[in-house]
Amino acid sequence: MYHNKVLVFFKPLEDQVLSQKLSQLSMTSFRTPEHLIEITEDQVENIPYYLTKESKSFQQITSDLSSSELIEELRQLAILIHELLMIEFHKSLWTIYLKSGTGQLQLNQMNHPHHHIQPHLWPLEVQKRMRQQSLDSTDMAACLTYVTQHLDQLNNKMKQYQTKYNMKKNQYINYVPKIQTFVHQQLESARLAIEQQTAIVHYNYNDHVFELKLMAYSPSPVQKQIVHTLNHAKYQEQMTTQEFNLLKYRISIHESSPTSVQIPKEKFYKTIKDPSLRQNLHEQFIKIAEQAKKDMRQLSLSTAQAQMDRYHKEFNMKLEQFNLQQVTLPSDEKFNSTLLHLVEKHWKDISQGVNCFYKYKLDLLRLDSHHN
Known part of the structure; x- marks a missing residue:
């Protein structure tokens, strides 16, 4: 058949x-x-x-x-x-x-x-x-x-x-x-x-x-390249947006259920006879370690947001260039309304597809956090 x-x-x-x-931006590791x-x-x-x-x-x-x-x-x-x-x-x-x-x-x-x-x-x-x-x-x-x-x-x-x-x-x-x-x-x-x-x-x-x-539609090589470039830019925009949202959620989980900092078993701790001094050093170590974790999470979030913003601007820039090209391209290279609708509809499909992919990751994180 x-x-x-x-x-x-x-x-x-x-x-x-x-x-x-x-x-590599995830700042927390989740056991299975x-x-x-x-x-x-x-x-x-x-x-x-x-x-x-x-x-x-x-x-x-x-x-x-x-x-x-x-x-x-x-x-x-x-x-x-x-x-x-x-x-x-x-x-x-x-x-x-x-x-x-x-x-x-x-x-x-x-x-x-x-x-x-x-x-x-x-x-x-x-x-x-x-x-x-x-x-x-x-x-x-x-x-x-x-x-x-x-x-x-x-x-x-x-x-x-x-x-x-x-x-x-x-x-x-x-x-x-x-x-x-x-x-x-x-x-x-x-x-x-x-x-x-x-x-x-x-x-x-x-x-x-x-x-x-x-x-x-028998697109010309120029039209095919334009579509490929715009689709790739849309995909990058959606991926970085979802990665940013995923990282934010990971960090929110970590901050809502903080784990205690483990003190390294250094020999010099044992040599400190004064309990007050030993406790003071302990508190300083905890404070520095917690601040370092906080700074690393913020750096990761800032980096992810910067990449998300960059790809968002890049897509908008390429789209603006495309709109300008529509004016200057020869008539046989221009996109008619039907072809434009096809491409725009595909961008929605790209967004939906990436969203579904990351929904799974978010749902797993929610399951993990609820069972911890």
Whole structure:
């Protein structure tokens, strides 16, 4: 059915690295708490740490139970709920992969010609998995077969776990709501990760559709260069804005729950016999260290804001230059109203895509801060 279609691949959003400097501006390090331990699809059938016998979080929700046998049964119930949710998450993502690869992904509506363009765009994850199994990732039919088979496998697993879950649920019906709530809370980060990957697929699909629609207008080399320059400037503007907002939020979390400064175990402290002098030095060290942390955070924030402002001004400058060019360019090089609308609509898509990408990072920080 799909043999005659053109197979197109994309570079994922996360590969579009803007600046290494901004990634180094985080002044606080966040440990990965129990509920945020990464869970991949290959781990669906493994017991996650938060449901092991060593897990403090599971011990807490069953602390009012005296029967070790009952606790173990509820742990097995929680494992089944976990497995069902993980399969559900990945089914939703692979369904998006299938829609992208078969040209059925819902597009952002654009009010211009050539709206019928629905490319077949197989995501990078599909290609990677096929190459790992020595399959031809450039073959449309092979990609389709691989994805549909994978979805069939997920459906079969879900049926198996659903049968086991139904049997155990009926035995412990009074405990089900509490266990379900617990597992949902622990898998919130996994749910967010799936949402992020889904958003990236949509972003790249819309981005490629834009390229195809642009080429349908047969733009001149000058017009293509102008569009590329403006799109890149818009992307930089949005990325630096979101990096600044992310850094601000990180700093606000750090300041709302300050950590105590650790005093280095220097030998000279032990040589100070006078308790008053030793305490005075201790207080001075704390004061200097706290001020240094504050100064570093402010420097990071100022640097991020300066870069955000620079790229904002750069985009506006390039846009102003473009508007001036519209007057001086030959008539065959000028952008008509339909082409202008296409480009402006794409800028909105860029903004939405970057916002979705950073929303995931912010949501993870919120989860982390709530569990600390």
